[in-house]
Amino acid sequence: MNSAFPIDSSPGFIPVTNPFDGVEVGTVVNIPPEGAQVLIQTAKEGARVCRNLSRHERSRVLETCASLVERDGEAFASLIVAEAGKTIRQARKEVLRCVNTLKLSADEARRNAGEVVPFDAYGGSENRQGWFTREPLGIIVAITPYNDPLNLVAHKLGPAIAGGNAVVLKPSELTPLSAIKLVGYLVAAGMPPNVVSVATGGAALGEALVSSRDVRMVSFTGGFATGERIASSAGLKKLAMDLGGNAPVIVLNDCDLEDAAASCVSGAFWAAGQNCIGTQRILVQSSIYDAFRTRFVAGTKALRTGNPALPDTDVGPMITAQSAARTRRVVDAAISQGATLLCGNTLDGSLYAPTVLEDVSFECDLWKQEIFSPVVVLQRIETLDEALSLANSAEYSLHAGIFTNDLHAALKAADRLEAGGVMINDSSDYRFDAMPFGGFKYGSLGREGVRFAYEEMTQPKVVCIRKAVYGNHEQSATAR
Ligand code: NAD
Numbered sequence: 001m002n003s004a005f006p007i008d009s010s011p012g013f014i015p016v017t018n019p020f021d022g023v024e025v026g027t028v029v030n031i032p033p034e035g036a037q038v039l040i041q042t043a044k045e046g047a048r049v050c051r052n053l054s055r056h057e058r059s060r061v062l063e064t065c066a067s068l069v070e071r072d073g074e075a076f077a078s079l080i081v082a083e084a085g086k087t088i089r090q091a092r093k094e095v096l097r098c099v100n101t102l103k104l105s106a107d108e109a110r111r112n113a114g115e116v117v118p119f120d121a122y123g124g125s126e127n128r129q130g131w132f133t134r135e136p137l138g139i140i141v142a143i144t145p146y147n148d149p150l151n152l153v154a155h156k157l158g159p160a161i162a163g164g165n166a167v168v169l170k171p172s173e174l175t176p177l178s179a180i181k182l183v184g185y186l187v188a189a190g191m192p193p194n195v196v197s198v199a200t201g202g203a204a205l206g207e208a209l210v211s212s213r214d215v216r217m218v219s220f221t222g223g224f225a226t227g228e229r230i231a232s233s234a235g236l237k238k239l240a241m242d243l244g245g246n247a248p249v250i251v252l253n254d255c256d257l258e259d260a261a262a263s264c265v266s267g268a269f270w271a272a273g274q275n276c277i278g279t280q281r282i283l284v285q286s287s288i289y290d291a292f293r294t295r296f297v298a299g300t301k302a303l304r305t306g307n308p309a310l311p312d313t314d315v316g317p318m319i320t321a322q323s324a325a326r327t328r329r330v331v332d333a334a335i336s337q338g339a340t341l342l343c344g345n346t347l348d349g350s351l352y353a354p355t356v357l358e359d360v361s362f363e364c365d366l367w368k369q370e371i372f373s374p375v376v377v378l379q380r381i382e383t384l385d386e387a388l389s390l391a392n393s394a395e396y397s398l399h400a401g402i403f404t405n406d407l408h409a410a411l412k413a414a415d416r417l418e419a420g421g422v423m424i425n426d427s428s429d430y431r432f433d434a435m436p437f438g439g440f441k442y443g444s445l446g447r448e449g450v451r452f453a454y455e456e457m458t459q460p461k462v463v464c465i466r467k468a469v470y471g472n473h474e475q476s477a478t479a480r
Helices: 035-051 055-071 073-084 088-111 151-162 177-188 203-210 224-234 257-273 286-301 321-336 384-391 407-416 450-456 471-479
Strands: 013-017 024-029 114-117 128-136 139-143 166-170 196-198 217-221 238-242 247-251 279-285 340-343 355-358 375-381 399-403 421-424 458-466
Touching: 024 073, 024 177, 035 128, 035 139, 035 166, 035 196, 035 203, 055 073, 055 088, 055 151, 055 177, 073 088, 073 177, 088 151, 088 450, 114 458, 139 151, 139 203, 151 166, 151 177, 151 217, 151 450, 166 203, 177 196, 203 224, 217 224, 217 450, 224 238, 238 450, 247 257, 247 384, 257 279, 257 286, 257 375, 257 399, 279 286, 279 384, 286 340, 286 355, 286 375, 321 340, 321 355, 321 375, 375 384, 384 407, 399 407, 407 421, 450 458
Parallel strands: 139 166, 139 217, 166 196, 217 238, 247 279, 247 399, 279 375, 355 375, 399 421
Antiparallel strands: 013 024, 114 128, 128 458, 340 355
């Protein structure tokens, strides 16, 4: 890891601090943009090595790594708490999902090798026979955000290694430690060291990596503004863009009210709302609006906010005090535009209390943009059509949800909601690591979910054999 970079010539180090108490939990080398070339050279060698590993060798590395991460799950979970501020219960869940992601990647390495092409399915190619294989792309630059510092990294590395690629991984400079630890475990599991390099640094290093002509794909997870920058710097190479959401959840009057309220509280405030599929807008049918609001606000007020290392904490800090202060400004702006605050909007350093509002103007940022914070908006609706129209009013989306016991309403919502995933009788906040995962509308490119990322990270190569024309000899042989 980073072995290719001359640490001595780096201009400095990046401190990694605990978002809850500000205590330094580690430092990483701040690789300057000029270091990108060294990392790419290392990856060239790694790409040669990885493409020559057999499928069972790639699979064995991923499977062994999954077992090692599972064995040391508590250490990984504590690291996630320390650098990202996730609560310990949520961090443990992320570790389990990372283990699954690695196991799924191991399966994919063995399974998804290509297909026979049915050349004789239409006239004109009867004398051809062949197949396509799935070849590695070469070097992939993977860039990840702060909020799931382990499993989102596994979603890049697992499929890329399964496909025989080398990766230069640039984790968030706020949370690089889980990524570094995971790469160390891959090496311990037998991965040749040059296959994955960790590029610790900031935006300038990221820019230098994505603009390299030797890179075949940039797989990015993060915010829209960064995605737009990367798209304009990358030039002609494959791009995967996993960006933000502003998830709507529709609650119809025939649903199980208690379940809907409890699920939405979890969906809105999991990981302190720093969750790309976190519920942001809840559209509730008017006959149950008051009853839902009472339950939802009570459930929100019951959440324990504080030290994420304690097992009974429900909501930890935001990633920085600056992020929490920005959230407060967005909420204050919504209030000044007519919104009513139902609870929360208090600030203590990086701790921002879970916040619920109603009567939010459709023109303000809180309605239109991703807030990525523990803030949720309640909106009264009369009909499903009105709810669908409001749900779809955002420029971009990832997941949406609907609570109803009416099969027809559920299917109509599944059909009409403009989202990469529609959760029925659940909040927007559900993801299984094997399912296709990605956004709809503006900005979204490609899909994650192991099989789907693997297919994005490999390229088909056709092998076609022109057969001899058997002629009369063959016919007479058949006739006999
Ligand atoms: P961010 O865009 O600020 O940073 C993400 C990464 O990009 C970091 O590693 C950062 O160093 C790097 N980066 C910044 N500028 C760059 C540049 N010019 N060139 C190359 N790299 C650059 O995002 P964040 O604040 O860390 O994460 C929050 C965002 O991520 C939210 O919008 C959230 O919705 C999104 N997200 C999406 C998914 C998904 O799967 N769709 C999952 C988690 C988070």
